Amino acid sequence: MAVIVAAEDDADVADLLATTLSRAGHVVHMAGTGPRALQMVAETHPDLVILDHGMPGMSGLDVARRLRADDTTAGMPMMMLTAFAPDGARDVFDQVLHKPIPFRQIADVARNLLATTGLRKLTTGRPLNDPERLAAVARLLDEPDPVDELALAMEIANLAEATGAQSAAVGLVLDSTLQVVASVGLPDLIIEAGGVPIEWTPCGVLAGNDRPVLFDDLTRDPIFRDLPLVSLSDVRSYAGVPMHSPRAWSSRPWW
Helix, strand or coil: CCEEEECCCCCHHHHHHHHHHHHCEEEEEEEEHHHHHHHHHHHCCEEEEEECCCCCCCCHHHHHHHHHHHCCCCCCCCCEEEECCCCHHHHHHHEEEEEEHHHHHHHHHHHHCCCCCCCCCCCCCCCCCCHHHHHHHHHHHCCCCCHHHHHHHHHHHHHHHHCCCCCCCEEECEEEEEEEEEEEEHHHHHHHHHHHEEEHHHHHHHHHCCCCECCCCCCCCCCCCCCHHHHHHHCEEEEEEECEEEEHHCCCCCC
């Protein structure tokens, strides 16, 4: 899991790039211009920067040279993704890729670049490591039928219909993962995986604070707007309520 700032002025290419990198498990901040990319780098301190060259106002090479000249960003991994690589690009960028190129290959190259550097730990979610809580979750999961999943799925469907929500779910927050127990309207990617990393959702904050949370528009929130949950699912409004198992109240397992 890495934080990536990518600059691309072609909207279609930008969407494909963001989707590919998000599906690879990264948090992606997209910029349409060079100055905006510089601003995002200053705000998010990314693990990797990907730049197109031919952008209005400031080229990708100009952005990269400015980042290399700053002591705080001089060692940051950078990749150029462009139809035409200018002279000097290979002296500044760690990797230069030429369009058109399979987006899966871009994700592979990004992974290789990130493997050469230490990734900072994301803090948008909150891994929960309380031993008593995790022991209670383990005991619950050891039971043969801890949850009537069919009844719970019907309840979730009724709730979504009553509130007009496009999707709803009950999840079990483990130490670093949100396991989906029952849901309606979630993307196939999440359903097939059975859950998502805790950094993908606001659920870590929800569980860690033991209080309901409500976001009218996640895309306007400076912390959560670039989460894969938002970019993959086009989620805007989000509401969550922590629930306790009455049989293990003191241990407080989360649902």
